[in-house]
Structures are given as structure tokens and as C-alpha cells.
Amino acid sequence: MIEHNSKLTTSTGAPVGDNQNSITAGQHGPTLLQDVHLIEKLAHFNRERVPERVVHAKGAGAHGHFTVTNPDIANYTKADFLSTEGKETPMFIRLSTVAGELGSADTVRDPRGFSVKFYTDEGNYDLVGNNTPVFFIRDAIKFPDFIHTQKRDPQTNLKDANMVWDFWSLSPESLHQITILHSDRGIPATLRHMQGYGSHTFKWVNKEGDSCWVKYHFRTDQGVKNMDPKVAEKIAGEHPDYHAEDLFNAIEEGDFPSWTLKVQIMPEEDALQYAYDPFDITKVWSHKDYPLIEVGKMVLDRNPENYFAEVEQSAFSPGNFVPGVEASPDKMLQGRLFAYADAHRYRIGANHNQLPINSPKVEVKNHQRGGTMSYSNGGSAVNYEPNSYDELKESKEDKTKPFNVSGEADSVAYDNDDHFSQPRQLIEEVMNVDERQRLYKNFADHLSGVKDERIVERQLKLFHRVTPELAEAVAKHLEVKNPATAK
Structure with a gap:
């Protein structure tokens, strides 16, 4: 039973002042570490399932390589793996459903994770996105709540449409993503026939120190193909691993799938005057305003030898950057910078980056020692800095580019509610x-x-604000009155 006038609290019983907006440095500043409520929610959320991933539990993976095809990309970023036309970088990809458990079916209506690990000469760079350019929410403080609605009811342990649509109907920022999800693109025919996106806005910095904002688009070279819902439902019951098998067989037979990576580039000064907040992950940038620029081609040409060691133990984090690529003030991205790495530390240990699938191809040199399953504790080398014995030095030229922040530290909502x-x-x-x-x-x-x-009435009212035809058509299918036109 719901207690009226009861206060939402932290795990220690302290009242929560704002559960919708994380604390940032001003309207467009980064999220602050002092937001202990956000940190508690994300940290607790990462520890709710043992040992499978809380989200993206069911997935397939493959090895491949990325080759630069556009020499002009070096004008935008100093990232070494993008520096020269023809430069080839080994990579690993994991493609996954979001809400289902390890044994769930591949052909359900769900976004697909699209996570790429580039083993660059400057360390690992992870691009952790989806097969959609937007997301359901735009502040990480709402992420645990959103995923709870996609999982199972705490009493029945069943998937519950009430939970899903209750949250969506109370979160109008979800409208863009759920429209994509319920379109033909909601069920890809195979993993080879879907697009991939970095989804978030990132920052690129070139050798001169000039920066710009960037969005990533992986365009499938196989063409986009989707699956009829009735066919998908039939396959889900008869062959729940259909997508994983299709990808494995295609690579095994030499039919190597590929994607062309393209980017949208926004000059740094455009951010504050664009029609939409460029850091709002529920929005896209118009291709007319910022056309796609080709970067290179990704080809998948080798299957894993051991699923557990390579796919299940692979760990991706949007915080794994290389020089020339940095974070933006996107609030969802800011939360993920912490949450993903923390999930891996919990799920596969503090030394997960020493596992072969996650280990960079360059030598790791730091003073971190010990922890569960550490492959190397550094021998007799010192474990502190500064010291008088080793020659490890900071790389001043690779510091994150400074940026200005202003405003009061507060739980600040996005300033545009055009959803x-x-x-x-x-x-x-x-x-x-x-x-x-x-x-x-x-x-x-x-x-x-x-x-x-x-809930239905509330959602139909949101649909009406998108287009009256949408609300009217859905109401007609449901055989209910359209609340926007009912007298």
C-alpha cells in the first residue's frame, strides 16, 4: 500500500530533494561527484545482479579490424588510430539485447547494444552505444528506475507492461526512443543488418588544441533489414539464439559483415545556439545541419574461440578514452563514465582490464597493485608516486582540454522540454x-x-502531442476512447 506524504530517502534514511536531475556545475556543466544520491543509486544498481550483467546480459561478439579511409579526419582529432588513411586497428565488438537475461530470446523488440573496443597504440578506446541514435532518458539518475521497469515485477517476477508504460507515460522524454523501438527497426533481421551509434555526443581535440563535438554513426554495409513481429515471435520460441548463430555462421563461412563509420561534426561554438541541446541524448542532430563525414570501415572477420573468456568477460566502458577523444556534458554519459567501469569491477573484479580480451595491446605502466586475480603485482617495483626509482612521468600534452563551467551547483533540469x-x-x-x-x-x-x-490515457495524451493521428490510431486499435477528443 502506498503511504501518502511519505518522503523518498537514501539508503541511510536521508530525504531526497531531487530524484529526477543530477547535480551539475550550472546548466551545461559536468555532473559533480558530490551528488551522493546519484552515486548511491548507480553503485547500488550495478550490484543488484550476480553475476550476469544487469543490462545487456545476452550478447554475441566477434573480432575484426577498423581501417581509416578519410585522411582529413586527423584535422578534427589527434587520436592516433584515426591519424592516417589506411591505418588499421584491431577491435572487438559485442552486440546485445538490453532487457533480457542470459537465456532470453534474440528476436524480441528491444534496443541492441553496439559496443566496440579498439585496441589502439595509445591504449584501449571503447565506444559503447546502441543501434538507435537516441535513448529513453537523458539523466543517469533515472537509469536504475528505467531498467527496473524493463526487468521483472518484484512480486510476481514477471515482465509487466504496466511498469513499462507507467514509467514511459510519466517520462515524455522517452517518446523519441519508443517511437523508434516500436517501428520496423525495433526488431532487426540479424545483427549484421542493423545500424550502430555512439548515441552520446563526444568531444574531439586535434593536435592544435582545437575541439569540436562529434556523434558516431556505424552504417551497415549489408543494408538495413528488419523482421516481421510474427516471424520474430515464432523464431523466439523455436530458435532463441538466432541472431548469435547468424553472426557466427556468417563469419565462419567467410561472409564478413562490415560497417562504414561516419561522424557528424559540430563546431564547439554552435552548442549553445543550436535548436536542441546537443548534449541531450533523447535528441538527434539534423543531417542537413551537420552532414555525415566518412571516417573508415569496420570488418568482423574472426569468431571468438571461447565465448565466456571473450564475450562474457569482455568489459566496455564509455570512460575508456584515448588522447583526442573526451567526454561531453551529456548527463547520461557523465553517469555512465562511472557506472560501467564500476559494474565491471563488481562483476569480474578490480583487475578486469588484465583479462586477455580487455588487455590493451600496449604496455601498462602505473602504480596500481594487488586486488583479486591480479596477474602481475609489479614485482619489486615501487608502488607510489612521486618516487626516486622509476622514470614514469605524466604526459602533459595529453591532459584533457580545459573548459569553462559556471553557475550554481544544483540539481538542474534540461532547459528544453520539446519531446x-x-x-x-x-x-x-x-x-x-x-x-x-x-x-x-x-x-x-x-x-x-x-x-x-x-496509464493508457496518459500515454495517449502524449501521443496526441506528437501527432493527433498517432493517438487516434492507437486508441482505435485498443478500442478505447481517445482522451484528446473524448467529450
């Missing part, structure tokens, strides 16, 4: 008539499992 125009553009300008009709049907099929009429 409707971009999904409207997607429906009206990108989808054809048949695609729109399938979208409406998919929304209705999912909403039909919601038992609480208030």
Missing part, C-alpha cells in the same frame, strides 16, 4: 504510410497488456 517535434518528424517525414500503420499497431499491441486505464 514531441523529433518523433513527429520521424513519423511524418521519414516513415511511409505502411510503416506508420505498423508503428500504430505495434504501439497498441504493447499497450494492450496495460491493466491500469490511467
